[in-house]
Amino acid sequence: MIKPYFSTKxxxxxxxxxxxxxxxxxxxxxxxxxxDPPYGHNNNNGDLISNRERALGRKRKEExxxxxxxxxxxxxxxxxxxxxxxxxxxxxxxxxxxxxxCGGGPDPQFARWSLWMxxxxxxxxxxxxxxxxxxxxxxxxxxxxxxxxxxxxxxxCKWYDTTSRIENIIRDIGKIIPSKKDHPTPKPxxxxxxxxxxxxQRGEVxxxxxxxxxxxxxxxxxxxxxxxGIEIDKQWLSGAVARIKQESKQGKLGL
Numbered sequence: 001m002i003k004p005y006f007s008t009k010x011x012x013x014x015x016x017x018x019x020x021x022x023x024x025x026x027x028x029x030x031x032x033x034x035x036d037p038p039y040g041h042n043n044n045n046g047d048l049i050s051n052r053e054r055a056l057g058r059k060r061k062e063e064x065x066x067x068x069x070x071x072x073x074x075x076x077x078x079x080x081x082x083x084x085x086x087x088x089x090x091x092x093x094x095x096x097x098x099x100x101x102c103g104g105g106p107d108p109q110f111a112r113w114s115l116w117m118x119x120x121x122x123x124x125x126x127x128x129x130x131x132x133x134x135x136x137x138x139x140x141x142x143x144x145x146x147x148x149x150x151x152x153x154x155x156x157c158k159w160y161d162t163t164s165r166i167e168n169i170i171r172d173i174g175k176i177i178p179s180k181k182d183h184p185t186p187k188p189x190x191x192x193x194x195x196x197x198x199x200x201q202r203g204e205v206x207x208x209x210x211x212x213x214x215x216x217x218x219x220x221x222x223x224x225x226x227x228x229g230i231e232i233d234k235q236w237l238s239g240a241v242a243r244i245k246q247e248s249k250q251g252k253l254g255l
Contacts, residue, residue: 005234006241011220011227015237018209018230019080022087025228030091031158031204034195034216036101036187037084038077039109081113084209085120091207094154097124097199101187104145106137114148121150124157127168129191131175147195158199170194183213183236193219200225214240218247 001024004012014021088098098121102110110126117123127147136142151157173194176186192215200206202224208216211229213236220227221244231237 005237006244008221008244010225011217011229013211013214013217013229013231013237013240015231015234017232019083019087021230022084022091022209025091025207027090028093029205030207030228031093031096032196032200033088033092033096033098033100033207033209034192034219035099035208035210036185036212036216037081037210039103039107078109078112082116085116088209089120089152092152093158094152095156095158097149097151097158097195099195099199100148100150102146102148104142106140106142110146110148117148117150122153124149124151125168127170129170129173131173147191149195160201161198166198181239183239186213187215189215189219189222192216193223196220196223196225211240212236214243218243221247 002014002016002021005015006013085098092098098117100113100117102113104110114123114126125148127149129145129147131143131145133143134141170191173188173190176182176188178184178186196206196216196219203226205226205228206216206220207228207230209230211217211231214229217227217229217240219225229240231240
């Protein structure tokens with residue numbers, strides 16, 4: 001069993017390959033998965049994001065050559081995702097949901113991943129996150145991302161909304177513009193919290209095997225969920241720990 005890199009009263013954060021760490025998680029022990037895997041787009045590794053920032057002068061000269069690649073964000077990303085799905089299914093309780101951020105094109109990754117999820121789980125919904133105006137791209141500027149939701153068979157879906165008003169479009173949570181010290185593709189804590197509140201209850205266990213800058217973990221701490229976080233790149237682990245500690249100093253969390 002790998003020792004935690006960091007822990008709180010509610011959760012444990014591990015540094016390592018998620019496929020290796022997942023082996024130590026018992027069957028049917030996770031109530032929900034909320035994660036943002038690498039998309040295979042080589043984000044911020046001399047890609048469109050980096051080049052556009054440079055071309056438009058949005059970075060100071062001393063910052064322009066710096067790239068912040070995401071681990072496993074090349075061609076290997078799709079194979080990694082497929083391998084993870086069987087492990088996700090194994091560790092989830094029946095009726096538990098896997099909520100997976102999936103970008104917004106132009107690569108039709110959402111279509112491939114939806115079909116792959118449906119081969120293992122019962123695919124439930126593609127939720128559109130309208131993250132605000134004028135994203136990247138030239139034709140059809142990217143102003144949305146999607147979150148794919150699937151559930152494990154064997155029980156009713158773990159669903160805790162009582163309003164019957166939850167849509168498959170999220171309109172009121174804006175995107176984050178990261179600084180050069182941040183994870184290059186951060187997700188808002190509010191976005192992760194939206195799904196965590198729908199598919200889990202206080203005291204239940206949420207897993208994020210690609211926790212990056214730690215948004216899922218912060219949301220779990222705020223909402224009273226137990227959590228397991230896994231991240232292969234230690235520089236993002238440090239940032240996640242700092243965020244949790246900072247929230248605690250502000251009185252928002254109980255470590």
